[in-house]
Amino acid sequence: MSEKSTTGQHIACVLQWVLNAGLVILAIILVVFLGKETIHLANVLLNTGEQASSYLLVEGIVIYFLYFEFIALIVKYFQSGYHFPLRYFVYIGITAIIRLIIVDHKNPFDTLCYSAAILLLVVTLWLANSNRLKRE
Known part of the structure; x- marks a missing residue:
């Protein structure tokens, strides 16, 4: 064994x-x-x-900022004992969607969907960082 x-x-x-x-x-x-x-x-x-x-x-x-966030994520991985914090992935997702809105903003419905995705990621970030979840 x-x-x-x-x-x-x-x-x-x-x-x-x-x-x-x-x-x-x-x-x-x-x-x-x-x-x-x-x-x-x-x-x-x-x-x-x-x-x-x-x-x-x-x-x-x-x-x-996307490059910088990925580098910061890798640095944080080594600093936090070999694990990736969830909030860094959410930050990268928000930044990537913002870039997509800046580059491709011809269709208003697509822009609205991207904005809703950003809102969802911000709510996710708020939930992940709220004290309610840390007490359990």
């Missing part, structure tokens, strides 16, 4: 190591993309003569 337990613990350690290594590699890739997005935002800011530059600037800022 203890041999199975030792084998199971070994497999869990190997899987945890693979997950940690994969997350570190993903964080490095995201930092590279964040750097590229910083250069893109600087180019958009320097090209002030175009009408579409304001949309590009806002879209670039939201993408920048």
